[in-house]
Amino acid sequence: xxxxxxxxxxxxxxxxxxxxxxxxxxxxxxxxxxxxxxxxxxxxxxxxxxxxxxxxxxxxxxxxxxxxxxxxxxxxxxxxxxxxxxxxxxxxxxxxxxxxxxxxxxxxxxxxxxxxxxxxxxxxxxxxxxxxxxxxxxxxxxxxxxxxxxxxxxxxxxxxxxxxxxxxxxxxxxxxxxxxxxxxxxxxxxxxxxxxxxxxxxxxxxxxxxxxxxxxxxxxxxxxxxxxxxxxxxxxxxxxxxxxxxxxxxxxxxxxxxxxxxxxxxxxxxxxxxxxxxxxxxxxxxxxxxxxxxxxxxxxxxxxxxxxxxxxxxxxxxxxxxxxxx
Amino acid sequence: xxxxxxxxxxxxxxxxxxxxxxxxxxxxxxxxxxxxxxxxxxxxxxxxxxxxxxxxxxxxxxxxxxxxxxxxxxxxxxxxxxxxxxxxxxxxxxxxxxxxxxxxxxxxxxxxxxxxxxxxxxxxxxxxxxxxxxxxxxxxxxxxxxxxxxxxxxxxxxxxxxxxxxxxxxxxxxxxxxxxxxxxxxxxxxxxxxxxxxxxxxxxxxxxxxxxxxxxxxxxxxxxxxxxxxxxxxxxxxxxxxxxxxxxxxxxxxxxxxxxxxxxxxxxxxxxxxxxxxxxxxxxxxxxxxxxxxxxxxxxxxxxxxxxxxxxxxxxxxxxxxxxxxx
Ligand SMILES: Cc1ncc(C[n+]2csc(CCOP(=O)(O)OP(=O)(O)O)c2C)c(N)n1
Ligand SMILES: [Mg+2]
Numbered sequence: 001x002x003x004x005x006x007x008x009x010x011x012x013x014x015x016x017x018x019x020x021x022x023x024x025x026x027x028x029x030x031x032x033x034x035x036x037x038x039x040x041x042x043x044x045x046x047x048x049x050x051x052x053x054x055x056x057x058x059x060x061x062x063x064x065x066x067x068x069x070x071x072x073x074x075x076x077x078x079x080x081x082x083x084x085x086x087x088x089x090x091x092x093x094x095x096x097x098x099x100x101x102x103x104x105x106x107x108x109x110x111x112x113x114x115x116x117x118x119x120x121x122x123x124x125x126x127x128x129x130x131x132x133x134x135x136x137x138x139x140x141x142x143x144x145x146x147x148x149x150x151x152x153x154x155x156x157x158x159x160x161x162x163x164x165x166x167x168x169x170x171x172x173x174x175x176x177x178x179x180x181x182x183x184x185x186x187x188x189x190x191x192x193x194x195x196x197x198x199x200x201x202x203x204x205x206x207x208x209x210x211x212x213x214x215x216x217x218x219x220x221x222x223x224x225x226x227x228x229x230x231x232x233x234x235x236x237x238x239x240x241x242x243x244x245x246x247x248x249x250x251x252x253x254x255x256x257x258x259x260x261x262x263x264x265x266x267x268x269x270x271x272x273x274x275x276x277x278x279x280x281x282x283x284x285x286x287x288x289x290x291x292x293x294x295x296x297x298x299x300x301x302x303x304x305x306x307x308x309x310x311x312x313x314x315x316x317x318x319x320x321x322x323x324x325x326x
Numbered sequence: 327x328x329x330x331x332x333x334x335x336x337x338x339x340x341x342x343x344x345x346x347x348x349x350x351x352x353x354x355x356x357x358x359x360x361x362x363x364x365x366x367x368x369x370x371x372x373x374x375x376x377x378x379x380x381x382x383x384x385x386x387x388x389x390x391x392x393x394x395x396x397x398x399x400x401x402x403x404x405x406x407x408x409x410x411x412x413x414x415x416x417x418x419x420x421x422x423x424x425x426x427x428x429x430x431x432x433x434x435x436x437x438x439x440x441x442x443x444x445x446x447x448x449x450x451x452x453x454x455x456x457x458x459x460x461x462x463x464x465x466x467x468x469x470x471x472x473x474x475x476x477x478x479x480x481x482x483x484x485x486x487x488x489x490x491x492x493x494x495x496x497x498x499x500x501x502x503x504x505x506x507x508x509x510x511x512x513x514x515x516x517x518x519x520x521x522x523x524x525x526x527x528x529x530x531x532x533x534x535x536x537x538x539x540x541x542x543x544x545x546x547x548x549x550x551x552x553x554x555x556x557x558x559x560x561x562x563x564x565x566x567x568x569x570x571x572x573x574x575x576x577x578x579x580x581x582x583x584x585x586x587x588x589x590x591x592x593x594x595x596x597x598x599x600x601x602x603x604x605x606x607x608x609x610x611x612x613x614x615x616x617x618x619x620x621x622x623x624x625x626x627x628x629x630x631x632x633x634x635x636x637x638x639x640x641x642x643x644x645x646x647x648x649x650x651x652x653x
Contacts (some may be wrong), residue, residue, distance in 0.1 A: 125447075
């Protein structure tokens with residue numbers, strides 16, 4: 001099958017939906033002729049023109065609020081926040097407005113927006129351009145949160161996000177943009193709230209998000225050599241969370257490691273761990289649940305320190321060995 | 327209102343220092359650009375080649391006690407405020423001898439000892455911080471002034487509006503200094519606002535403002551001197567808009583499709599802030615060609631030494647990773 005990058009897959013999903021539905025349009029800083037900070041929207045202004053590929057001033061508060069207002073009145077905006085870190089400036093419109101509009105108004109209004117958020121560390125961009133703050137968003141009722149780990153999922157999840165009638169925060173990992181995968185050209189959707197078993201195994205369940213899925217798969221190859229069989233589960237969406245797939249796997253393996261790049265303290269992995277601990281699958285556990293996340297530090301510039309701040313393949317291998325008492 | 331050397335009150339020595347300071351910035355940027363292309367610096371960087379006169383001119387009236395806030399395009403501001411080449415070079419190489427011990431990099435260089443409150447990765451974030459630093463000066467009667475640098479693109483952030491309004495109603499000693507280089511990352515100022523001059527926005531806050539030639543270092547220095555004098559007298563903030571141009575792309579990868587090569591050439595050939603100032607100094611017999619050559623050599627030597635220093639410096643050790651998170 002045809003291979004495309006994660007970045008191209010997201011572009012294709014948006015372009016296909018824009019061809020089908022005139023209400024779908026994109027907004028953001030430098031997304032026009034520049035193609036966005038990562039080149040994701042390259043070529044889109046040429047195809048759709050400046051009315052539907054709206055290059056905005058540097059005004060995160062205005063453009064996020066504008067997206068909410070347009071969505072309440074019938075449009076389906078996709079907003080690009082150039083780096084997920086800049087969502088801070090858009091926060092009121094997302095948390096106090098978009099998330100609550102439907103509920104506060106007794107179900108009479110809706111906010112079908114997608115907010116694209118390039119996140120994560122590893123590119124040497126330092127403390128203000130490298131964060132993973134998706135857990136903040138999962139705390140707010142009314143927001144859906146998506147975190148694809150490969151090109152195929154990115155396309156299918158983006159389609160579902162665009163069609164969803166709720167605000168969806170779509171976290172993209174910068175280091176995944178140029179990773180390639182098989183992606184069909186035709187239309188397909190991955191429903192929000194459906195986890196995926198990326199690799200089957202029998203000894204340990206690793207629940208990993210975003211780029212950590214890829215690292216967990218690498219670790220699984222290493223562990224296989226030592227006779228440890230790992231099952232890797234990617235929730236793909238944090239809200240809604242597919243608890244059944246995770247619990248089913250834990251029941252089978254009896255051991256769990258949860259891995260995520262965000263700061264471990266209060267990260268989304270804590271929610272996954274609690275969910276497992278509170279369930280009746282708890283009785284099946286043969287070892288305490290382990291959790292691997294980023295250190296509680298801002299992301300440093302120096303590349304060696306930067307790597308040390310977030311989980312790496314070897315850390316995952318070590319954690320799994322601890323789980324197996326090896 | 328273009329100012330020529332004949333009309334200035336600055337001494338020949340001061341004028342030569344301005345030239346030298348601009349040469350240091352240009353050379354620093356060219357040096358780090360090369361290191362970046364060679365893969366010896368990682369991450370990203372925003373070069374200010376072509377904008378040396380705004381940084382240097384705006385810092386002319388400042389003392390060591392006065393402060394600045396800077397931007398993502400901040401190497402020039404730092405150097406002009408007195409932050410040293412060596413520590414900056416080491417920071418860009420991520421070394422422990424860098425100003426931020428290798429943790430900040432290009433976008434976060436700060437040097438509080440000389441009043442440099444830091445570069446910033448968040449567009450327009452420096453303006454409210456400058457308002458706050460000016461508040462300290464006023465509340466404690468410290469007499470210092472703050473210059474806040476920001477780009478044309480930053481003026482469309484809410485922080486711009488809120489920070490200037492607050493500084494205005496509290497009469498704070500701050501100079502809001504806009505480097506209008508005609509573009510944000512790609513957004514042309516013409517498409518991003520519907521006013522002719524950013525300085526026109528001063529009226530919205532009831533503060534004086536002016537538009538100046540940001541590639542004329544004397545004009546920048548004298549406009550900032552007036553604004554700083556107002557601030558010191560307790561008369562509150564001023565908004566300065568300085569027209570300039572960044573010669574390079576926005577950052578590491580930029581095909582510059584949003585502007586023409588003709589426009590670029592025009593600015594480089596006709597409005598080079600360093601070449602034009604040097605020519606004036608030579609024409610007025612303030613500077614000899616040989617002196618200029620010597621300055622150039624001196625700058626080169628300073629860069630070579632800084633690169634050597636940075637390359638020979640140690641990487642920060644892993645156990646510094648969790649330092650400096652809390653007091
Ligand atoms: C809040 C925020 N939004 C967007 C960005 C991304 N960004 C960095 S620099 C830049 C352009 C800034 O333009 P301007 O203020 O004119 O400064 P210049 O780069 O021209 O010096 C953009 C959009 C950012 N760093 N912070
Ligand atoms: Mg600009």
